[in-house]
Amino acid sequence: MKFQFYRLFAFLLLSCGLVIWSFGELAEHFADDKYSYQIDVDDLLQTYDEQKPTNIKRVARDSLSLPDNLQTLLLLGETLALRHSGDELYYYHLDKDKSHILVLGPVVTPPPKETNTSLILLGFYSSLSLVALWLIWPVFRDLHHLQQAAIHFGKSPQKLPMQTHRHSAIYPLAKVFSSVSHQIVDFVQMHKELSRTISHEVRTPLARMRFALEIIRPQIDPNYAQRLTEDIDDIEQLAANYLSFARLEHKEEALNQDSHSLDGFMDKMAQKYAIYQPKLNIVFYHQGQQAHFDPVAMTIAIQNLIQNAMRFASHEIHVSFQQRAGQNRFCVEDDGPGFEGKGKKLMTAFERDAQQSDNSGYGLGLYIVKKIATWHYGKLELSRSEKLGGASLCIIWNDSLSAKTP
Template identity: 40%
Template sequence: MLSQFTRLYALIVLFACLIIYLFNQLYHNVVDSGTNYQIDIEQVFQESKNTEVDIIATSSIALPSNLQQELSSGRVIQLVDDQQKHYFYQKNAQGQLLRYGPIDKQFIAQDEDGFYLIIMFYSALAILVLSFIWPLFRDLSRLQKSALQFGQHIDSLNTGIKANSNIYPLAKTFEKMSHQISASVKMHQDLSRTIAHEIRTPLARMKFLSEIVAKDIASEHRQRLVKDVQEIEQLMAEYLSFERLEHDQVMADKQLHNVDDFFAEIADKFSYQKHGFDIAFHSTAAQAYFDQPAMARALQNLINNAIRYAQNTISVQLHIEDGLCQLTVADDGPGVGKEAYKLIQPFIRKQQAGGEKTGFGLGLYIVRKIMIWHQGHVELTNCEQLQGAKISLVWPNKA
C-alpha cells in the first residue's frame, strides 16, 4: 500500500508542478510586460566612454588555461574577490584586458528571493496534495490490515474508519460481510459438532447390537455390518478434521524431532490394525524440523490412503536434501492418473476399476492443509520401484 501511495503522490505532484510551470511561462511571455530591464554585459565593454571600465595589465591576474582561452576568444568572464565583489573581464581588439566592476552581489543575484519563494510555493503545494491523499491511503491501509486479520482469523471486524472518510461506505460493506461470514462459519461449526454428537449415540448402539447378534447372523453379513460401522466412524473423523482445518490459519510449531522415534510411534499405531500389509519405515536423516502432532496426522492419513489401494507393500521414507525435508509414502497399488492434482481437493475421491469410489475425499486435502502450515507442498506421482502411487510431502527443514 505504501508503494502505491508513493507512486500516486509523486505523479500528482509532478503534474501539478508541470501545469504551474507552463502557466508561469505563459504568464511571463504573454501577460507580464515587466518593469525590470537587463543589459548585456558585452554592451558595457563596447561603450568607450564608460568610466567604470578599466584597462589592466594581463599579468596582474593569474588565470587557469580554460579561462585564458575564454578571454582569448573574446568572451566575457566573471570573477569574485575576497570581499565577494564581482568583476567582469574581456579582451578588446587591441589585446588589452578590460575590467568592469566591482558590482555588489545583490545586483547580480537579485533572483534568489524569487527562487526561495518558488521553493516555498512548491513545498506548500506538495503539503496540500499530501493532506488530500494521505487520509485516503491511511484508511485503505487500515482496511487492508483488517482484511489480512480477517483472513487469519475469521471473526466480526470493526475497521475503525470514521464516517467522514472517503472509503467509509466500502468499510461498512466490509464489516457487514465479515459479520455474515463469521456467523455462517460459526453456524457451520455448531452444525458439525451437533451432527457428530448425534451420530455417535446411534453408532454406539449399532456397535453394541452388532456384537450381540454377531453369533446369530452369517459371517459375511457380520463383516459387512462391522465394515459399515467403521466407515461411518471414519467419515465422522475425517469430516470433523476437515471442519477444524478448513477454518484454521495457523503456522506449524516446528521443532527438531528424532525421525526414528517419530516413525516408531506411527508404526506402533498401525501394528494393532489387521491390515495385512508390510509397512516399511526408512530415514536417511536422524533429525528434522516439523510439527509432530500435525505431521503424525498427515502421515497416518497417507498410510490409511495407501492401505486402501496397496496390494502387499507400503514404503515410508524421509530424507533431507538442499534444506528441504521430503517425506514419501509409496505403495504397489494401481497408482495415480493424469488428474492426480485433483485428489488433494476436498471431496474428490479416486475411482477404482469397476466404477466404485472409495474414501470420502478429505484425507489428502487435510494433508495439503498441514503442508501449507509447514510452508510446504504435496507432490503426487507414481513410484517407479513399487509401480504404485507415490505421495511426497516437501517442506523447509527449519524452525
C-alpha cells in the first residue's frame, strides 16, 4: 500500500510540474518580443536644468561608432540602450533627418532588486507537495489499515470492529468489510457446531442401527441385510468425509511437514487395506526413503483416493510413491472406467455425477484431497492410468529435502 501511495504522490507532482512548465512555454511563445524602455520620471525631474531643459543631445551620426549589428538596428529606427560606466545608461535613436542621432543620458537607474527565483520555485513546489500529501495520505492510511485487517482476518477469522473514522473516504468500504466479517464468523461457528452435531448425534443412532441389524439379521432376507449394511456404511463414510472437510476447510489442524519414512508410511497403509485383498488386489510400492509431508493429512488424502478407487475398480488398485528431481508423487490407479472429461467437476465440493444412480461419487472426497495437496503447496492431477487403463489420481508437490539432494 505504501508503494501505491508513493507512486500516486510522484505522479501528482510530475503532473503539476508538467502543467506549470507547459503554461510557461505557452506564455513565452505568445509574449511580445518588441523591446520597450521605461525611464524613471524622478530621474528626469532631478536632472532638470534651466539652461538645458532636457538631457537630450543631438550629435552627428558619424560621431558615434557602433558595432555593425547595433548600427543596423539603429538605422532601422530601433532605440538602443547602452550602459557606459557604472549605473549610467544612455539611449540612442536616429533623428528624422537620418544624419543625426538623439542621445538621452545619462540616466541613473537604481540597481535591480535581487529576487531568488530558485527559492520561490522551491517554496511553491513544497507547498504543492504538502497540499497533495494532506489530501491523499489519509486515504492510503485507512486503506493500509483495512489491508492489514483483511490479512489478519484471513489468518484467523474473527469479528472486526469498525476502526475507520466516519468522515473517511473509504468508510463505506470499511463498514461493508466489517459487516461481512461478522457474517463469515457466524457462518464458520455454525459450520463447526454442525460438525459437532454430526459427530455426536448422527454416529450414535448409526451405531444403534448397526447393533439392531446384527440382532435381526437371522430373521430377514440376506439381500436386505446386506443392503442395510451398505447404507449404514455409506452414511458413516459421508459423516467421516464431512468431518474431515470441516476440519480442513477451517484449518483446525495445523500441518506438520517434517521428514518421514516412506517404508513405515506405506506399510501402515498396506495393513489397513489388507482385508480387501481377497476381493481386490491392492498393491503398494514406492521409490525413495524420505519425504516431507504431514502424515495425518496425507493419510486422509490417500484413504480418500483408495476408497474412491475401490468403488469403481474391477480387480486392480495400485498405490505408488515416486520421487524425481525434488518432486514427490503419490498416485492411486485403478482398472475401472475412469472419468475423462469430468475432472474439474469432480474436484468441486459436494459435486456429484448426475448419471450415477448409486451413492458413490468423487465430489467431497476429491475436494478434501485437493485441499490437502494445496496445503502441501502442490496439486491434484487427474488422468487415465497407462498401466491399468482406469483412473489415475496423483498428489504432486515439491520436497525441500529431496530438492537439496544432488
